[in-house]
Amino acid sequence: MVTKQYTGSADDADLRRADSLAREIFSDVANKWALLIIEALGERTLRFSELRNEVEGVSHKMLTQNLRMLERNGLVERTVYPTVPPRVDYRLTEAGRGLRKTVDAMCDWTHRYLGHIDEARRRFGG
Amino acid sequence: MVTKQYTGSADDADLRRADSLAREIFSDVANKWALLIIEALGERTLRFSELRNEVEGVSHKMLTQNLRMLERNGLVERTVYPTVPPRVDYRLTEAGRGLRKTVDAMCDWTHRYLGHIDEARRRFGG
DNA sequence: CTGTATCCAGCAGGATACTG
């Protein structure tokens, strides 16, 4: 997210639109539940109820809400089997898998710096 | 963030602690403002007011709050110059720069899939 | 300029109940 310089040229409107879209996507995606859901899905296909178990602490409502958002942005694909009781599968799209790589990197980072951070907190607190 | 299997062995407590710490860090860091601040800082050293300008739309309160949190976790270093008026510089620590790489990747991803997502939204809306 | 504290509206998000 680099700050753009708008020069007043013809296609400034396009640049501005892209920029605001980028910020919108970032806001959608840069939230705890969305990232945890993506991480939980990984390469797997999971049902709603499975996802609910995998993502520790997520409520029914938050899960539905975030899944809709991810679907809307084309990061998650939703497959409904018209059986009874119904069965709904979720899996990452190509775009979703792309994002997942970055979330993985973030998880790796978290674990790599765990000790670092733990120590920093103690210093800060003392 | 992989689900761990707790077997009841001696150092389960440690594993559990590390796990909960990891989740805590993730919750702290996986939020819009924190990531935007980290991205804005980049390799630069910025003052509070500069940061306020760089991070579009952030309020005084949110900026302070997130900077404290990032400082507490040892991701941002805060330098106070006891001048009048006071001057305070912020810059990423090594840990912070590590995280920044993953945020960069996320930003790259956003721009790479911008069109993709735009299209997905239209499909979803129609 | 930077930071803290207070107040308060608005929304996030949990619990619950109900459909297909």
Added chain:
DNA sequence: CAGTATCCTGCTGGATACAG
């Protein structure tokens, strides 16, 4: 089982004022 809708509370986060 999956999803939607409603209610209701508690927290988030903006605005404002003030201090160092």
